[in-house]
Amino acid sequence: MSRPQAETRETYRHFLPITTRWMDNDIYGHVNNVVYYSYFDTVVNEYLISKGALDIHAGDVIGLVVETHCNYFAPLAFPHRVEAGLRVAHLGSSSVRYEVGLFAQGEPLTAARGHFVHVYVDRTTRKPVPLPAPLVAALEVLR
Template sequence: MTGSAGNDTRPRPLPRAAFALFRAMPTRWMDNDVYGHVNNVVYYSYFDTAVNAFLVENGLLDIAGSDIVGLVAETGCSYFESVAFPDALETGLAVTRLGRSSVTYRIGIFREGAPRTAAQGHFVHVYVTRETGRPAAIPDPVRSALATLLITDS
């Protein structure tokens, strides 16, 4: 997610083509802060919702019963323009790295229908056994589903 102009390595807003899947993400009144825009920490909630909704909707995560679960090891976000309630948003989701026990997601926050991200970031899950907390191989059904989101242009 770096720029290519000279030594400028600041992230640039990404286009929709940098993402494999989109979902509606409504803003809520409580998302706004005293400055009248969505507070920075709320974006991480959007990221978490985009990733985990994909896993739950595809039958890959039983929140209470999965023996192997993905724990967040790292997140980051770059902001390009403010969004605020009642904006209609969309999240873009892609996988940029699929390792043995970890996966790196790229998540974009778009105003509904916008060609480029208003904010974008990454989210790393490390898969562990629930009982021991030790790293575990990503289960094959999860790996197969994540592979459908893999974009290698990063």
């Protein structure tokens, strides 16, 4: 098995600046590993909401996270600014694999990179549903 490597910015299609917070740091002086997943969630949902592809309050369809993963290459710490890159690696009939790269501001390589998979379900029944057309249109841009 090959060792994961940091990636460059060119492999991502959308970027969101994220300001770290004092509380993101752990006792070791860097952003705690669980916070990275919050950054992943932030860039994905910001993108979907800004494109009108996700109505978090009243939409009939919601995305549930069923898988996550992260590799760490360099520390991030408060008061760094993070630039979160986003792309879509797989677009299924009811699921999406998002890949996220986290960069320290201005750095050429990812400090961390990972993915998560959303399965889109009916808000009420929680049963998988086909991806709505506006969602597919927004995600195609990220491929």
